[in-house]
Amino acid sequence: MTLEAGMCSNGHVSYPTHPLCPECGEPQEETFDLADRTGEVVTWTHSTATPPGVREPNTLAIVEFDVTDISGASDEFVRALGQVTTDEVETGDTVEPVYVEELRDPDAGIKVPESQDWDGYRWDPV
Amino acid sequence: MGVAVIGASMTKFGQRDAWIRELLSQAGEECLTDAGVAPDDVEHLYVSNMASGEFEGQTGIMNLLAHDLGVLPAYSERVDQTSSSGGAGIYEAWQSVASGASDMTLLVGGEKMTHKTTGQATDIIASITHPDEYKHGVTLPSFAGMTARHYLERFDAPRESLARVAVKNHRNGVDNPKAQFQKEITMEKALESPIIADPLRLYDFCPITDGSAALMFTTEERAREITDEYALVSGIGGATDTHVVHERDDPTVMGGVVESSEQAYEMAGLGPEDLDVAELHDMFTILEFLQLEGIGVAEQGTAWEMAMDGATAKDGELPINTSGGLKSKGHPLGASGVAQGVEIYEQLVGEAGPRQVEADTALACNVGGFGNCVITTIMEAAE
Numbered sequence: 210m211t212l213e214a215g216m217c218s219n220g221h222v223s224y225p226t227h228p229l230c231p232e233c234g235e236p237q238e239e240t241f242d243l244a245d246r247t248g249e250v251v252t253w254t255h256s257t258a259t260p261p262g263v264r265e266p267n268t269l270a271i272v273e274f275d276v277t278d279i280s281g282a283s284d285e286f287v288r289a290l291g292q293v294t295t296d297e298v299e300t301g302d303t304v305e306p307v308y309v310e311e312l313r314d315p316d317a318g319i320k321v322p323e324s325q326d327w328d329g330y331r332w333d334p335v
Numbered sequence: 336m337g338v339a340v341i342g343a344s345m346t347k348f349g350q351r352d353a354w355i356r357e358l359l360s361q362a363g364e365e366c367l368t369d370a371g372v373a374p375d376d377v378e379h380l381y382v383s384n385m386a387s388g389e390f391e392g393q394t395g396i397m398n399l400l401a402h403d404l405g406v407l408p409a410y411s412e413r414v415d416q417t418s419s420s421g422g423a424g425i426y427e428a429w430q431s432v433a434s435g436a437s438d439m440t441l442l443v444g445g446e447k448m449t450h451k452t453t454g455q456a457t458d459i460i461a462s463i464t465h466p467d468e469y470k471h472g473v474t475l476p477s478f479a480g481m482t483a484r485h486y487l488e489r490f491d492a493p494r495e496s497l498a499r500v501a502v503k504n505h506r507n508g509v510d511n512p513k514a515q516f517q518k519e520i521t522m523e524k525a526l527e528s529p530i531i532a533d534p535l536r537l538y539d540f541c542p543i544t545d546g547s548a549a550l551m552f553t554t555e556e557r558a559r560e561i562t563d564e565y566a567l568v569s570g571i572g573g574a575t576d577t578h579v580v581h582e583r584d585d586p587t588v589m590g591g592v593v594e595s596s597e598q599a600y601e602m603a604g605l606g607p608e609d610l611d612v613a614e615l616h617d618m619f620t621i622l623e624f625l626q627l628e629g630i631g632v633a634e635q636g637t638a639w640e641m642a643m644d645g646a647t648a649k650d651g652e653l654p655i656n657t658s659g660g661l662k663s664k665g666h667p668l669g670a671s672g673v674a675q676g677v678e679i680y681e682q683l684v685g686e687a688g689p690r691q692v693e694a695d696t697a698l699a700c701n702v703g704g705f706g707n708c709v710i711t712t713i714m715e716a717a718e
Contacts (some may be wrong), residue, residue, distance in 0.1 A: 223582055225467045231577060252488075252586065254480030255533040256472070260458035263472030271481055271581045288581040292471050300488060313472045318458050319389065325466035 212244040212306050212330050220283030222276050241279060243289065247335060248272035250302045251288065262317025268293040270332050272304055294333040306330035337555030338432045338568045340714065342370025343677040348546035348665035349515040355387045355396060355447040358547040360403045363443045366549035371561060372439060374405040379437035383414045383424035383444030384669035389459045391447050400443060417463045418618065420444060421672020422701025422710025428552045429568050438554055444673030445547030456543050463704050465579045476540055478580050478705040479619035480532025485586050486621060487534065490636035494534060498525035499642040500620040501538045501662055507649060508659025510689040515544050515665030539620040544665030548674035566683040570605065570713035572598025580705050591709030592629030592700060599711040607631040610653060611694035612682050614675035616702035617660040626700050649692060657682065657690045672701030676712060683716040
């Protein structure tokens with residue numbers, strides 16, 4: 210399992226991946242894993258009115274990963290949204306991704322369970 | 336070809352016993368009457384709706400409404416652009432007349448939502464998100480919470496400024512008999528209401544609503560024959576931003592608002608300084624700030640000052656959401672953009688009653704998703 214970011218031939222980076230680069234329209238031919246790096250919390254919320262099958266409260270954060278070390282990358286960072294492992298989080302915190310098999314109950318919501326993945330990464334403050 | 340609006344209607348918004356069929360036909364019939372147009376004069380019918388299938392199990396509602404209103408054999412189409420379906424309907428209706436494809440176009444927007452639990456309705460709306468967002472249990476309110484936190488921290492804006500938006504729009508809604516809530520709230524009540532998506536609280540959010548609204552469009556030439564009181568669609572623009580919200584360059588900029596309003600201003604030959612009144616998509620209080628900045632009325636990071644100064648109040652320099660906004664009027668998804676059009680039309684033709692302000696030029700900004708799709712419409716009073 211990876212936290213896979215995509216990169217096009219012009220070095221634009223995105224998470225999640227897209228068939229064509231949202232920035233320039235070139236195919237995203239390279240991917241790399243964000244799961245083994247740490248990121249910084251840009252913003253967060255405690256969501257208390259959550260849909261069926263979602264934990265409550267559901268603390269979510271947008272995290273920024275530095276990608277200046279990636280060969281060929283022209284972007285300096287890439288962001289990702291995810292659940293936080295704890296309700297105690299602040300803007301600027303350093304977090305690391307931890308793998309979770311099921312982020313919400315796939316059978317409780319409106320989407321067809323087989324239509325998408327339900328595993329992924331939560332942000333764990335370091 | 337100049338496109339005119341010659342009639343408008345809106346059902347009572349709120350928790351209604353009626354289902355989608357009755358809501359749509361009620362607004363449609365009232366709009367025909369208001370415009371003085373016979374059903375068989377209607378050449379195109381657009382129905383703005385996000386999710387009648389998901390909410391109620393009823394699909395094919397453009398056909399259903401066309402038959403119920405006796406507008407057969409008019410061309411009919413359902414328009415879905417999530418929360419901006421109503422604005423997208425205005426865009427389609429404008430195109431149909433501007434292109435010469437139709438001389439008389441009826442637009443009806445509606446949604447039936449309140450029979451679902453809040454959790455179920457939130458889930459249907461959250462299903463618009465990317466699968467990698469949805470699996471984390473993200474909701475539209477949680478995007479609003481994250482964006483509001485970032486805005487307040489980055490621009491050093493007081494939390495009270497958001498509550499002022501809620502208080503203002505509830506105040507405006509008192510004068511709108513069609514609004515879901517005709518009730519003033521205090522700053523204290525807004526600031527002490529339960530947390531929904533920290534730092535945002537219950538009164539930072541619009542309610543879940545049933546309702547329908549409609550507009551009648553025709554050519555400027557025909558409008559002149561039919562009535563003295565009409566409004567012109569002088570500018571309109573639509574744009575799409577990233578589907579994945581965190582991929583935007585700046586979390587406090589709604590690119591779709593910027594792009595669509597630039598298109599609308601250019602078409603109308605106007606700028607933000609020319610506006611007399613505007614309806615903005617205040618699904619969440621923070622969105623009123625982001626749109627004021629996106630449409631060029633305020634510099635980035637400063638719209639909160641307008642709320643604090645009262646500049647956006649009904650007696651302020653630019654009244655925003657005289658209808659009460661989504662905040663107090665309610666937000667039946669597909670109806671909301673049409674209802675924004677109804678409000679600015681009524682302001683321009685002098686039919687806004689106790690909500691009336693002096694206005695020759697008005698703007699409506701309808702936001703789908705969390706700024707994912709945006710339609711900006713500028714209407715002007717006929718000379």
